[in-house]
Amino acid sequence: YQVARIVDFMKQQLGKMPRSARTAVRRYLQQREKNPQFFDRAALRNRKAMKHLYASLHIKPSTRADAVLFKNNPPPDSLAFALKQLAKGTSPTEQAQLIIEQKIPYPVAVGALKQITPTVLVALINSMSPQEVINNLKSLQERGAIDNPEVKALIDAKLAEAATSDRVSAFKAIKAAEVAGVSEETTAQLQRVADEQLKQRGKITKTTALLVDKSASMTVALEVGKQIATIVSAIAEADLFVYAFDTIAYPIQAQGKTLSDWDKAFQHIFPTGGTSIGAALEIMRLKQQSVEQIIIVTDENENSAPYINTIYPRYCQELKIQPNIVVVKVGQHTDYLEQQLQQCKAMCETFTFEGDYYALPNLVPLLSRPSRLELLMEIMETPLPVRDDK
Structure with missing residues (x-):
């Protein structure tokens, strides 16, 4: 499509x-x-x-x-023909055998079947990939799969396989844990899947600060900030400092590393007030919190002191460090912050969030590589697709 x-x-x-x-x-x-x-x-x-x-x-x-x-006349060896036979079948055993033999996708099979028995569920889960199990976890739960010990064991096995699969989205595992309403045990398993998938993308060995804009109309920044905090905390091997800011800074501390933990940490933070991007960095300067990189989630507008172009040089001078900055652009963003950082001669990368939460793990390479040059070399070494008729 x-x-x-x-x-x-x-x-x-x-x-x-x-x-x-x-x-x-x-x-x-x-x-x-x-x-x-x-x-x-x-x-x-x-x-x-x-x-x-x-x-x-x-x-x-x-x-x-x-x-x-x-023509709506599929040949006998086609999947469409098998789906018609599945819909006509009356025996759960016969239906299960057809699902296994033809590997009929779960969403398609569910739409064709009038009743889904445990026997059919076992066949469906056996034919599903780990990612498909994660994607359809809520649907499986609604059909009683979690309540059946045999079916639940199959789901657990697929989730265990998902941790090492190279075709599983870390963020889909995180979102599944959030929306599926599954047990604490399954939620913990999904979080382990997400953690392992994120670790395959890289480890963050640099001290990091995450600064999230909570000024008026920045609801999207808060949501994105929670997701980034979940991703970074899962793979960080060094200190992580998280602040929300409007005209002053609010330190955020989570009791764990899951999305629900960060939801609780942000639960009293609401989008109000003006914008001082330098406010959080000023607090870090006063607390002598030295970091090697800073992630700023914002629309880049700033209308109150302390301003970033004043605070950043002072921070670098006093703490004798020049952190790299990654600006995650959200909402109706401008390029004001980038211009201010360029005047300060700061190393600045940008990542534009356009509503696709599943793209957020792509931040990891930006945060885990020692230098921009190494990231560029990795990109250049990636082979391009080639037409076979050329």
Whole structure:
């Protein structure tokens, strides 16, 4: 569906579809047609988007693609045919066998089945990846999976596997623990998954300060600040100082490292007041809290003293350190703070938050690498995709 969104965006913004883009989409679809299993799964999950791509760009589908997507007459060896058989099945054992043999995705199977028995749940969970279990944890709980000891053991095994899997999103594990309403034991297991996944991205060995803007209209900054505090505290091997600020600074201390711990720590912090980005750094100067890097979550506006361009040089001079700064831009942001830091000759990186909480773990490489050069070298060493017809 992401490809379909790109196609629609280009048509709306450009008024046309460039030939090179159409060729790329055609190759994208043909590549999937070459692998029937891959195609069947894509068609099952995103049927409407795939039909839209073929029809809107006038791309001729293969015989199999035509039968599955347009003729509604899928071949017997296709996943769509197996799904029809699953819906017709009356025996839980027969349904479970079909799910295992065809590896029918959980959301699709749940939509096709009238009743889900423990036997079917076991088959579904066995065919799910660790990430799929995390994504559907709330749904599984609603269907009684957590209450059945045999099914619960399978879920626990998948979550244990998730800790070392290279295809699991750390933040999805954190969010699952937050919204699924599972037991404390399962929540702790999800937190361990998130911690292990974050550690694979890197460890933060530098002393770090997290400064979160709590001025008026900065609700989004507080939410993002909680998430970043959860991520950083999970992998920090050095001191972490957290402050919220408006025209004065408020120290924040959590009793643990989970998202719920940071929620409690921030529970009495509300978005009010003016903005002094330098306020938190001034408190750190007075307390002699020396850090090697500072994360500032803000829209970059500042309208009250102490100002950052005054406090930052004083902090560096008195504590004999020049911390790197990462500005996480939220809301209707400006570039005021960046300009002020450039005048102070501070090393400054920016990360723009556009509503995608799952992108926040991408901050870890910025915070864990010893230098910008090392991060750049790692980026340059990443191989680019190559077309096989070139």
